[in-house]
Amino acid sequence: xxxxxxxxxxGGKKSVDQEIPLVPFIDLLFCCIMFxxxxxxxxxxxxxxxxxxxxxxxxxxxxxxxxxxxxxxxxVQNSGYVLASSAGDNITIPKNGDAYDVEELRxxxxxxxxxxxxxxDITVAPEDGVLYQDVVAAMDLVVGEGFPQMNLSDGAGLL
Amino acid sequence: xxxxxxxxxxxxxIPLKxxxxxxxxGGKKNVDQSLPLVPFIDFLITLVxxxxxxxxxxxxxxxxxxxxxxxxxxxxESLEIAPVIAIDDRVITLDGNRVADTxxxxxxxxxxxIEGLVQQLEQLKRNWSILHPNDAFAATVVLQADVDTDFRxxxxxxxxxxxxxxxxxxxxxxxxxD
Numbered sequence: 001x002x003x004x005x006x007x008x009x010x011g012g013k014k015s016v017d018q019e020i021p022l023v024p025f026i027d028l029l030f031c032c033i034m035f036x037x038x039x040x041x042x043x044x045x046x047x048x049x050x051x052x053x054x055x056x057x058x059x060x061x062x063x064x065x066x067x068x069x070x071x072x073x074x075x076v077q078n079s080g081y082v083l084a085s086s087a088g089d090n091i092t093i094p095k096n097g098d099a100y101d102v103e104e105l106r107x108x109x110x111x112x113x114x115x116x117x118x119x120x121d122i123t124v125a126p127e128d129g130v131l132y133q134d135v136v137a138a139m140d141l142v143v144g145e146g147f148p149q150m151n152l153s154d155g156a157g158l159l
Numbered sequence: 160x161x162x163x164x165x166x167x168x169x170x171x172x173i174p175l176k177x178x179x180x181x182x183x184x185g186g187k188k189n190v191d192q193s194l195p196l197v198p199f200i201d202f203l204i205t206l207v208x209x210x211x212x213x214x215x216x217x218x219x220x221x222x223x224x225x226x227x228x229x230x231x232x233x234x235x236e237s238l239e240i241a242p243v244i245a246i247d248d249r250v251i252t253l254d255g256n257r258v259a260d261t262x263x264x265x266x267x268x269x270x271x272x273i274e275g276l277v278q279q280l281e282q283l284k285r286n287w288s289i290l291h292p293n294d295a296f297a298a299t300v301v302l303q304a305d306v307d308t309d310f311r312x313x314x315x316x317x318x319x320x321x322x323x324x325x326x327x328x329x330x331x332x333x334x335x336x337d
Contacts, residue, residue, distance in 0.1 A: 022196050022200070025200070026196075026199070026200065026203065029200070029203040029204065029207060030203070032207045032210075033203065033206055033207055033210065036207065036210035036211060036213075036214060037210065039214065040210060040213055040214070041213070041214075041215040042213075043223050043333070044333065044334040045220075045221050045223070045229075045238055045331055045332070045333065045334065046232070046235030046236060046237060046238060046331075046332055046333075046334040047235060047236055047237070047238050047239075047301065047329035047330060047331055047332065048232055048234070048235055048236075048329070048330045048332055049236060049299075049327060049328070049329050049330075050327075050328050050330065051326060051327055051328075052317055052320075052321045052326050052327075052328060076310075126310045126314075127310070128268075128309070128310060128311040128314070129309060129310070129311065130309075130310045131306065131307055131308070131309070131310070132230065132304050132305065132306055132307070132308040132309075132310060132313055133230040133306035133307070135310055135313070136230040136232055136306075136330060136332060137230070137232075139232075139330070140232035140233060140234050140235075140332075143234040144233060144234040152317070152328065154270075154314060
């Protein structure tokens with residue numbers, strides 16, 4: 001048990017030594033540890049959110065008016081990235097060997113960001129045959145470069 | 160030779176009582192021991208602080224499966240409760256119930272909806288609207304897929320979820336960085 005010894009003592013004075021109850025304090029710490037261990041989450045999982053650009057499941061729904069804004073589209077093809085827009089410009093970033101050239105795409109996205117600082121939306125359009133990890137890497141990069149309103153669409157027929 | 164009980168024999172023959180008591184163990188030794196509690200409490204506090212830093216109030220919303228290696232990403236958000244579609248190299252499951260075969264979907268080039276998945280998601284949507292009549296429907300599913308999955312399979316799953324009214328897809332990833 002812990003205690004506070006004021007030293008001195010004797011001389012007819014009353015002792016002012018105090019005992020600190022350490023055992024309840026250790027009990028409390030043990031309870032905290034048990035609770036935190038029981039509720040611990042060891043794997044750090046998170047999510048990347050995307051909206052889908054698909055036809056409405058309801059055939060009776062009224063068709064939406066076409067959006068006249070220029071769309072920015074990142075195609076993830078088996079041969080590399082294509083950063084394009086519905087205005088017609090088209091930047092091809094071929095693969096660097098077997099790997100996608102992520103740094104080049106980052107640079108192109110930053111250039112695009114400087115040209116249109118208010119743009120928040122982009123459409124990521126992977127092709128069939130592209131691996132899921134390459135799609136996620138592209139989406140992660142797009143969100144990190146300041147395009148949080150990300151749509152995911154089929155690569156075919158967008159341009 | 161007789162057998163004697165083992166005992167101290169050194170200086171035992173000296174004819175002085177206090178010497179015999181001393182060498183024979185008669186002088187009592189203090190057996191009180193002080194436990195070093197302060198380092199022990201320091202250790203416990205360090206452990207508590209470490210566990211609090213790792214504490215997650217949302218709990219474990221998604222179980223990591225042995226057959227699925229999830230991709231990593233840095234720019235992420237926190238997970239939310241939603242139906243979980245898991246895609247490994249063999250089967251596609253919705254909340255643990257098998258709905259399709261991955262290989263079959265990967266071989267079919269046409270974009271077709273997965274009927275089992277659509278029906279189960281529509282059922283979940285109906286249940287949700289009954290249980291939460293005053294809340295807006297989030298229309299979100301969590302997609303937990305293996306890194307080597309062909310996007311063609313992902314596309315069919317996403318098409319099916321959209322057909323069932325779930326247009327928002329949250330891709331589960333391993334969080335890296337801060």
